[in-house]
Amino acid sequence: MRFQLTDDQEALRTGVRELLDRCFGPEVLRTAVGAPGRLDRTLWRTLGDAGFFALRLPEADGGVGRGLAEAVLAFEEAGRALLPGPLVATHLAAGDVPGAATGEAVVTAVDGGVVEWLGAADVVRGDASGAVPLHSVDPLTPLHRVPGPVAFGPAGGVAVLLTAAEQLGTAARVCELAVQHARTREQFGRPIGAFQAVKHLCADLLVRVEVARVAVYAAAVTADPADIATARLLADEAAVRGARDCLQVHGGMGFTWEADVHLHLKRAWVRAHRGGGGTQSEEFLAERLVA
């Protein structure tokens, strides 16, 4: 048992992080926030060229031929960078929607009565007829509401796991942001991180990240539905609570549009809604216990 990243996995993670730093750095993020609803097709092609969508496709089919663990690491980085777009749906479509693997096509899917990026998508999976635009809480994720009964995918499916990986990325990033701020921001003549109340917020942020991380990675190794449900519950908690605590550590600055914290929190909320939310995963695990 060596439940640690392999050298290859470390290299892949570093590679994706560097790629996203180059093509979706802080300035590009701010530009995107200023132009809500517009999906950057050049960025999408760049992701396609880098193999982000074709990561798990066999090499014989023009893919990269890697597994779920590598996909999880890539999506964690996407979460960290706040990368916008229907990433999970396009990745899952890479095998059967022409152009998805290369980033030529943007694919979205109906999930839990909501569709992300409907206006920008070339292909919609599921029935989106009668969709009505919502005034999306996340400036970087346009949303439509789909009428009719709400249908969810499996609580332990790959879409849920990749979403959990994105949440993990958010959680890790907001933990870093909080700690950076606590180290440098001075009040009462000392860094606020020296005050136990702030210090403990930061410690709890890290604890949630670490627990979510092992849950997400283990689910990537086993692909077991219960492990995936576990990963989503821990990762949602780490991202949503983490972003809120990060905002708290930032104090007044955290409540402004200029700080990035609110963007992380809003995206975490959107993702927490996917796949039936935590409720479906909790019920799934509870039923497994009595089975």
Added chain:
Amino acid sequence: MDLSCTPEEEEFRARLREWLTKVLPTLPAAPPPDDWPGRRAYDLGWQRMLYDAGYADVHWGASPTTRLIFLEETERAGAPYVGANFVGLLHAGPTIAAEGTVGQQARWLPPILRGEEVWCQGFSEPGAGSDLAALRTRAHRDGDDYVVSGSKLWTSHAEVADWCELLVRTDPDAPRHQGITWLAMPMDADGITVRPLRTLAGSAEFAEVFLDEVRVPAVNRVGEENDGWRVTMVTLSFERGTAFVGEVVACRRTLTELTRTARENGRWDDPVLRRRVGRLDAEFRALWRLIQWNVSEAETTGGVPGARGSVFKLRYAHARQELYDTAAEVLGPDCLDLDRPWVLDRLSALSYTIAAGTSQIQRNIVAERILGLPKGR
């Protein structure tokens, strides 16, 4: 990333499982919680059985993965827990194995493994609990002995222990972390008075220990004089890193039993309860993954579990309390009856956010040693 075991490890698991199936039905019934001599005999007897079967040194002789398999399988089979052997096997033993001389290892390790001697922990004091370095029990050198006076508190199993891993202040003028020494004190020495303390769970599982001019041979010192704080940090990292591993498996078993009870008494129809149970299941699954991750890391670096043990301890202490609060919800009014299962567990779980370093201290450790935040008050 890999979660599979090697063929040798799987063989160990199969052999252990087979042995447990054979011996567990032959065990006598466990003594009642307050019968300390009875519990000592029972726990030592179980350790002796492990020794005879070749499993005794699994806590510090085997690879971390093998230890994990041992804890998983014994707990799953419902085998006795370490009990009164807790300090010897999980704190003092590993510390002596890491820091003791060859002679000290030969004197103290085999009796722990053979189930002959029980250890207790003399760290905390009335004025030095979370602030352990504030300890005031003092010792001065007199010929070949240290002469020790002071008192210790929250000393589990003190009444039935043969040895005490004792922290004393040997240099009152040094900075407070630098004047401390780690001694092995025989509990039958003159000048030791043990006063059992009743916990809020009603049992007398820990004690106050008064030390009046107790003579401890200087050869019983582990590590250098005044270097006891460093030795202690080795002990504590074992405590936080691996000592609770078996309990996580036990908690998962309790969760399953609690679910069965809820189905029988109709509480399972409540979606709020089901959701709470589902979340707890996720919690304990994730804690198990965290153990596997930490063990893999320790196996790679060959090191002692470090500050990351605090991450586990913080989360586990909370989860354990939440588990028994949920059990109380399943029990309904029966949760007020001390004779019902889980009610005593609910009370004892209250110690988990205090013992082995309070949650507040653990958060300071995580913030300062892992995140690098400045020290402060």
